[in-house]
Amino acid sequence: MPDEDGYFGEDIATDYDESSAAMFRPEAVDPVVDVLAGLAGAGPALEFGVGTGRIALPLAARGTPVHGIELSRAMADRLRAKPGGDAVDVTIGDFATTTAPGGPFAVVYLVFNTINNLTTQNAQVDCFRNAAAQLRPGGTLVIEVGVPDLRRLPPGQTAVPFRVDAEGWAFDTYDVATQAMSSHYVTIDDGKAEHWSIPFRYVWPAELDLMARLAGLRLRDRWEGWSRAPFTGESTGHVSVWEKPAA
Structure with a gap:
């Protein structure tokens, strides 16, 4: 059963990086950071479900100010203990509803299927609204998630x-x-x-687009992955970018 850290308590956080080692390799991280740094520009950026800092730390090292929201204190502690961890401010809370200081943000992002950690449709809708509220006009929401298999x-x-x-x-x-x-x-x-x-809740691309529309965002790009290859009916995942209209 989950504790106050949700399903990512101390027992999971202890060896999370090792158990997901392939996702920490440069070939997995660098394309993500390239896209996010390009979207963020001078920033700032906000990561929902920042975890142990797999993306936030290298993005901050590129010069983009990064803030994170994370439910698990155990995961956040691992981030803070890493080199450069003091450069990423973390707010403890549920990213469907928690507001981070330092906004409005140029980009809000969720990677590695994090949107599926919200296990109800209502919570996922709230996540989009929360992201939109913290974006500045012209800012973008980026989500990486798999296509249900x-x-x-x-x-x-x-x-x-x-x-x-x-x-x-x-x-x-x-x-x-x-x-x-x-x-x-x-x-x-x-x-x-x-x-x-x-537990997770899987979600379809068209369903995400409707959630974005309810939050006042519009789809700008959808790719098969971080290399920006076209999204097709055979794609097993997607990276989608929604934009908040400029004022």
Whole structure:
């Protein structure tokens, strides 16, 4: 069960960077920072769900003032302990409703499926409204999120595996009636299995566009990824950029 840190408490924060090591490699980080730095210009930028600073720290190192909102104190503590951590101010709170100091912001962004951590449609709508309220005119909201992998579900099946190896396995489960999903991780250590899961709510690109419209934002760009490749019907994820109209 989650504690005051949500599903990212001390037990997860302790080795979060190691468990997501591939996402911390330069080839995964640099394209993200390139896009965000270009959108932010002189800044400032605001990250919803800043975590341990995977993107915020290198973005700040580029000279963009960065603020973060993070529910988990344990994750925020890891960020602050890193070199350059004092350059990123973090406000503890729910990013669907929490306001950060230092605004209005040139760009607000959520990466690595963070929008799915809000497990109701109402909370996701609130997130868009919260972002729009903290953007300056002409500013942008950027979201990186996967496209629901429902085409891999035959009738009667609810689970899709995405990792199987000698150290364990991982799979997603879907409820297509409610758009609820959970990611499950089973690790095997010395012959013993340990299970951990986290709930999400998957969301479609068109649904995100409607949330943006309700918040007064308009779609500017949608790419398959941070390289700005075109988004197609075969894309497994997207990076979408919505703009707040200039005053």
